[in-house]
Amino acid sequence: MLRISISLILVFFPWQISFAETDLIISKIQTGWNNIKTMSGEFTQIDSDGHSENGKFYFLKPYQSKFIYMNKNEDIVTNKTLLRIVDKKGFQIDSYAIGNNPLKKLLSNNLDIEQEFKVNYAIENEFNYEVKAGVKNDSTLSRVILTFNKDTMELEKWEIFDELNNKTVLEFTKIKKNIFISQNLFVVRYRVN
Numbered sequence: 001m002l003r004i005s006i007s008l009i010l011v012f013f014p015w016q017i018s019f020a021e022t023d024l025i026i027s028k029i030q031t032g033w034n035n036i037k038t039m040s041g042e043f044t045q046i047d048s049d050g051h052s053e054n055g056k057f058y059f060l061k062p063y064q065s066k067f068i069y070m071n072k073n074e075d076i077v078t079n080k081t082l083l084r085i086v087d088k089k090g091f092q093i094d095s096y097a098i099g100n101n102p103l104k105k106l107l108s109n110n111l112d113i114e115q116e117f118k119v120n121y122a123i124e125n126e127f128n129y130e131v132k133a134g135v136k137n138d139s140t141l142s143r144v145i146l147t148f149n150k151d152t153m154e155l156e157k158w159e160i161f162d163e164l165n166n167k168t169v170l171e172f173t174k175i176k177k178n179i180f181i182s183q184n185l186f187v188v189r190y191r192v193n
Contacts, residue, residue: 025124039176142161152175
């Protein structure tokens with residue numbers, strides 16, 4: 001009987017610690033990330049074919065982002081409902097519904113990870129926290145791995161896997177947070193035909 005009790009403790013106790021650690025990590029991320037209202041810096045994007053692009057990014061909560069690519073003729077601007085592809089002068093080329101994109105969830109005013117995502121794991125490394133999750137109420141197999149700096153809670157990296165398991169990685173560097181970012185940066189212009 002004693003052997004069975006010890007075995008049960010050894011089997012179940014590590015999971016209880018893991019759940020507690022996951023909750024603590026998620027709580028730290030949410031508190032830190034929700035205190036960041038703006039963020040800017042540089043990014044490197046690597047697509048599923050290994051092609052690399054560089055540029056500058058700007059986040060303005062809620063929901064606004066802009067990715068300015070250095071060696072492409074198009075940039076990306078997002079809001080709560082749309083992802084827009086614009087030319088270098090800000091004129092819209094195309095747009096897509098943003099749906100349940102993880103970026104939309106991240107750029108809300110008050111991120112609640114467990115409310116918005118199905119968390120697979122949350123771990124602590126030497127310098128950062130990493131969360132792997134899928135978007136709740138999303139029937140696809142898409143998922144995201146988010147990496148946050150432990151000290152500053154800045155988003156350092158995201159890896160997005162689409163429903164076909166294609167991976168896109170964005171790494172963020174030279175980060176500035178809670179700085180003034182003008183609304184004008186996110187204005188999209190339209191050509192009159």
